[in-house]
Amino acid sequence: MSAATEHRAGFVAIGGRTNVGKSTLLNLLIGQKVAAVTPRPQTTRRRILGIRSDPDAQFLFIDTPGIHESRRTMNQRMVQTARRALGDGEVLLAVIEAGPRLRGEDRELLAELRAMDRPLVVALNKIDLMPRAHMLPILEDIQRAAPEAEIVPVSGKTGENVAELLATIRTRLPKSPSLMPEDDYTDQTERMIAEEVIREKIFLVTRQEVPFSTAVVVERFIDEPERKLKTIGARIIVDREAHKGILIGAGGRTLKEIGTAARIELEKLLGSKMFLEMHVSVDRDWTKNPRKLSEYGL
Ligand SMILES: Nc1nc2c(ncn2[C@@H]2O[C@H](COP(=O)(O)OP(=O)(O)OP(=O)(O)O)[C@@H](O)[C@H]2O)c(=O)[nH]1
Ligand SMILES: [Mg+2]
Incomplete structure (x- = not known):
């Protein structure tokens, strides 16, 4: 060369x-x-x-x-x-x-x-x-x-x-051979990508303070390649009771909108059908707690 x-x-x-x-x-x-x-x-x-x-x-x-x-x-x-x-x-x-x-x-x-x-x-x-x-x-x-x-x-x-x-x-850049496998495009696991995409949809769908104090943790990730299906169980964490209602929305409409948008995008990104389950839980003031921040991916 x-x-x-x-x-x-x-x-x-x-x-x-x-x-x-x-x-x-x-x-x-x-x-x-x-x-x-x-x-x-x-x-x-x-x-x-x-x-x-x-x-x-x-x-x-x-x-x-x-x-x-x-x-x-x-x-x-x-x-x-x-x-x-x-x-x-x-x-x-x-x-x-x-x-x-x-x-x-x-x-x-x-x-x-x-x-x-x-x-x-x-x-x-x-x-x-x-x-x-x-x-x-x-x-x-x-x-x-x-x-x-x-x-x-x-x-x-x-x-x-x-x-x-x-x-x-x-x-x-320094002269160097490749440092990572050339087929890789990220260090993020599919689990982490799922968390990121769900959180993105929460940012896009909800208003005011809600997205800034919401975290997403994928608790279950089951890959069944023979069925071309991935099952994701995600917990959405809010830091106040009032935010839970906002996230879920009347008749569950807001959560459903978030879930649908996330599923469609994840099916495209991860190349398989997706079954996405989400539930919302309140962890009071988690945004102020350094240990919780680490637990929720920050
Ligand atoms: N018009 C226009 N919008 C852009 C461009 N690049 C990014 N945006 C928009 O700017 C907004 C912020 O983009 P992000 O990529 O999330 O910005 P970021 O710097 O990563 O933001 P944080 O992670 O919040 O610090 C989004 O609405 C993007 O679509 C651009 O070149 N032109
Ligand atoms: Mg950014």
Whole structure:
């Protein structure tokens, strides 16, 4: 192999404020849905590895919860998880949402990532929402805030410039053979993917506080390949009695809507018929209890 095509591989940690499109990019970059994506902030709660194996490179992308300020125990845990995961990146991919100018929080994030002293690539995401001509000021702001970083404007929605983003990241990866089996695309088990998808549907269907204090734990996962059937038993945990009623809805309608949406998507993702059972239980104030946070996947 010539130097240009010499194989490269390594960890690429994706960091950024909440809701900027980190998980959207992860799913797009690996061509598989492994991370929940919703229009609401604080969707991602744990570190998720997504693997892309090309002939000349293997990218081990680490999706992280969004960095944000909060005094809630659960949110602090999420931000701690994010910072730790970012520490494992050999290349850092900062995701910033396109806007008129660079925001204060993004400036802080860039400073934090620069201080880690790894190759830094900045994806200016959601450029489909902004006319090209208006992008110059924010591009200049980023350039000034992180002079050594490579900036790639992209859209996780249309896929625009994503090939260029990959090429840019590739040149910054260490020369190395693949580090993981090339058929793998994630470290998430089917159980974890089921939890993530159910939680995503809860975020999409319920309002206000409910999704932010709800967790999903798959307690039963039975795979019967000869019947092409997977049976999933999931517990949905809420932290207040009032939320239980909201989640279930009148006549069980809300829970049914969540279940149907999750089942349809999981059948597609896991390639088999799915029997999905869910029940809702109250675990008072679990979001404030560090031990419970771990138990519920944070
Ligand atoms: N228009 C547009 N929307 C996008 C783009 N990328 C992501 N989105 C939307 O932005 C919202 C947030 O996307 P996520 O991928 O969940 O963002 P995230 O950074 O992972 O968010 P957290 O995990 O909550 O921190 C979703 O509604 C996405 O569909 C984009 O390039 N263009
Ligand atoms: Mg996310």
